[in-house]
Amino acid sequence: MASFLEALRIQRWDDHRYYHHNRVNQSLHVVSAISFLVAYALAFKDPATSALIGWLVAMTSRQAGHLFFEPKGYDHVNDATHEYKEEIKVGYNLQRKIVLLSIWALSPLPLYFDPTLFGLLSPHQTTGDLIRNVGWIWLWLALAGLLFRMVQLFFLRDVQTGIVWVTKILTDPFHDIKLYHKAPLALLQGELVEEHEPHEHGA
Numbered sequence: 001m002a003s004f005l006e007a008l009r010i011q012r013w014d015d016h017r018y019y020h021h022n023r024v025n026q027s028l029h030v031v032s033a034i035s036f037l038v039a040y041a042l043a044f045k046d047p048a049t050s051a052l053i054g055w056l057v058a059m060t061s062r063q064a065g066h067l068f069f070e071p072k073g074y075d076h077v078n079d080a081t082h083e084y085k086e087e088i089k090v091g092y093n094l095q096r097k098i099v100l101l102s103i104w105a106l107s108p109l110p111l112y113f114d115p116t117l118f119g120l121l122s123p124h125q126t127t128g129d130l131i132r133n134v135g136w137i138w139l140w141l142a143l144a145g146l147l148f149r150m151v152q153l154f155f156l157r158d159v160q161t162g163i164v165w166v167t168k169i170l171t172d173p174f175h176d177i178k179l180y181h182k183a184p185l186a187l188l189q190g191e192l193v194e195e196h197e198p199h200e201h202g203a
Contacts, residue, residue, distance in 0.1 A: 007164045011090055012175060015168075017078055018085045023191055025065030026183035029176045032062035036173035048135030055104060055138045058173075063097055090157075091149060091165050100145055107141055108134045 020026055035058035042050040072082045086093045092100060111133060115123035124130040146166055153162035168175075186194075 004160060004164060007160060008168055011164055011168050014088070014090075016179060018075065018080065018089075019066060019070060020180070021071065021075075021077070021193055022065070022069040023183050023187040023193060024069040026180040026194070027187050028061045028065035028069075029180050030183060032058045032065075033173035033176040033180075035061065040173070047139050048132045050135075051139035051142060052131070052135040054142060059101075059104075063101060066094065066097070090153065090161065091169065092145075096149075104138065104141060107137050111137075 020029070035053055039050040039054040039058060042053065074081055075085065086095065110117055111121075111124075111130070115121070115133075117133070117137065121133045121136060122129075124133055146169065150162040150166045153165055
């Protein structure tokens with residue numbers, strides 16, 4: 001258990017110090033985290049709506065912060081190039097995220113050709129039915145994305161790394177609120193980039 005928690009701490013620390021310098025990105029992560037918690041609360045009662053919130057609000061706000069606001073040049077704080085950070089990223093780096101988001105955007109397209117999605121869904125009768133069916137597709141995509149990368153990490157690294165990564169992803173909303181809840185206020189005060197050098201939480 002001790003090695004598992006230490007590996008989780010390291011993955012969280014690397015993610016924070018390499019990919020969360022910008023206060024806009026941090027603030028968007030707070031929005032994302034709250035949205036994910038709402039999605040979690042709905043997951044067992046209304047999975048399709050939960051997936052719609054997760055992708056349309058939580059994921060878009062989260063990834064917009066990474067794609068548009070985080071610097072892509074040399075990281076002087078951590079003495080690392082963007083290419084190095086992308087290479088060592090355990091989960092979905094920016095390149096993998098772009099692929100995943102492209103699949104997400106195109107995933108409802110099969111409903112145009114087969115409203116039942118090969119018999120997996122009831123054909124929609126109304127716009128609301130269609131939106132719910134898209135929600136189901138996005139729910140399956142989210143689960144597939146988690147399982148795919150976890151199993152991939154089993155082979156690329158080891159089983160513990162894969163399980164630690166999934167644990168990190170599922171608990172990120174709670175951790176992000178803890179880390180970045182002050183970011184919106186800092187942003188309103190004109191601080192666009194975290195001014196002080198990041199410190200290792202819990203070190």
